[in-house]
Amino acid sequence: MDGMRAITIPEFGDAGVLRLDEVKTPEPGPGQVAIDVAYAGANFAEILYRQGIADVPLPFVPGIEVSGRVRALGPGVEGLRVGQPVAALTIVDSGGYAEVAVTAADLVAPLDGYDLEPGLAAALPSNSTTAFLVLDRVARIEPGESVLVHAAAGGVGSQLGQAARLLGAGRVVGTVGSAAKIEAARAFGYDDVVLREEASGRFDIVVDMVGGPARRSSLDLLAPMGRMVVMGNASGAEDVGIPANELWLSNKTVSGFNLAAFSAAFPEEAGRALRRAVAGAASGDLRVRVESLPLEQAAQAHRRIESGRTTGKLVLEVARH
Numbered sequence: 001m002d003g004m005r006a007i008t009i010p011e012f013g014d015a016g017v018l019r020l021d022e023v024k025t026p027e028p029g030p031g032q033v034a035i036d037v038a039y040a041g042a043n044f045a046e047i048l049y050r051q052g053i054a055d056v057p058l059p060f061v062p063g064i065e066v067s068g069r070v071r072a073l074g075p076g077v078e079g080l081r082v083g084q085p086v087a088a089l090t091i092v093d094s095g096g097y098a099e100v101a102v103t104a105a106d107l108v109a110p111l112d113g114y115d116l117e118p119g120l121a122a123a124l125p126s127n128s129t130t131a132f133l134v135l136d137r138v139a140r141i142e143p144g145e146s147v148l149v150h151a152a153a154g155g156v157g158s159q160l161g162q163a164a165r166l167l168g169a170g171r172v173v174g175t176v177g178s179a180a181k182i183e184a185a186r187a188f189g190y191d192d193v194v195l196r197e198e199a200s201g202r203f204d205i206v207v208d209m210v211g212g213p214a215r216r217s218s219l220d221l222l223a224p225m226g227r228m229v230v231m232g233n234a235s236g237a238e239d240v241g242i243p244a245n246e247l248w249l250s251n252k253t254v255s256g257f258n259l260a261a262f263s264a265a266f267p268e269e270a271g272r273a274l275r276r277a278v279a280g281a282a283s284g285d286l287r288v289r290v291e292s293l294p295l296e297q298a299a300q301a302h303r304r305i306e307s308g309r310t311t312g313k314l315v316l317e318v319a320r321h
């Protein structure tokens with residue numbers, strides 16, 4: 001077998017199920033690109049896969065984003081070349097925690113001409129792309145609008161505050177779950193950062209990826225014609241019902257966003273948002289605090305994310321290219 005090293009999920013469960021395995025090296029199909037992976041981002045999404053949120057065939061290689069170099073082009077791919085440094089979303093078919101990952105060419109962003117560390121480049125595809133899409137495409141942010149972002153010191157939260165600023169927001173406020181994270185969140189450019197239960201006022205846009213009580217209070221914090229975007233449930237709380245009559249009576253809107261489903265349905269648009277995120281990071285407009293662990297420590301990365309105590313972004317070093 002033409003094999004490679006990969007982290008696999010042989011059975012659903014806690015972080016202890018993750019295994020470093022030898023698996024078959026994937027080949028690119030029509031419209032796809034194979035990437036020699038340098039770094040793979042570590043995300044909440046991969047924890048959900050590991051826990052069995054989706055009925056995926058096992059063993060399963062997790063990993064929704066990578067950086068690296070183009071290894072091979074599938075039939076019909078133009079505009080990319082073998083050896084080219086890239087960042088990519090592997091979110092539709094997964095497989096990023098591996099020496100070689102395959103994804104649609106539309107979901108690949110060239111890094112030529114940019115002075116971007118590969119570790120940083122692997123931290124952008126999911127969270128930074130999501131931040132732009134949530135605010136621009138879903139919430140349709142207008143210049144001067146106020147924005148509230150929960151879990152503001154986290155991977156995606158740290159990107160949402162900065163993306164809001166780049167998109168012309170007015171006041172941008174973050175919430176965090178503990179006082180220890182206030183300074184970390186402030187460093188990402190929020191006008192103000194408060195403990196989640198102390199959030200007050202009215203906002204044009206509220207982004208909730210925490211769920212539970214935060215979801216209910218997010219609705220209360222919306223201004224008339226305000227938009228709330230539901231994009232995660234990091235707290236693991238029971239789903240919170242959205243009272244439709246309240247939306248009707250108070251002119252509020254609730255939308256959902258999921259990058260995997262969006263990238264499958266609109267790959268060109270997801271790719272454009274990814275390239276925007278890459279350009280933002282390369283120019284210094286978008287800052288990401290990245291910490292790297294070796295691929296072998298994927299389980300440790302998962303445990304740290306699940307603890308809820310991390311700030312910024314964890315990436316897994318797969319190989320040096």
Ligand SMILES: NC(=O)c1ccc[n+]([C@@H]2O[C@H](COP(=O)([O-])OP(=O)(O)OC[C@H]3O[C@@H](n4cnc5c(N)ncnc54)[C@H](OP(=O)(O)O)[C@@H]3O)[C@@H](O)[C@H]2O)c1
Nearest residue numbers: 044151154155156176177209231232233234235258259308
């Ligand atoms: N829809 C999409 O396309 C999309 C894309 C990217 C991320 N997401 C979602 O966004 C959320 C954050 O992802 P991330 O990668 O930014 O992860 P992260 O950096 O680990 O952020 C998660 C944060 O959620 C908060 N949290 C509250 N209760 C928690 C609990 N019981 N366990 C763990 N964390 C808890 C914590 O912040 P505090 O301490 O401030 O409470 C934690 O730092 C996840 O739910 C993820 O699925 C969705």
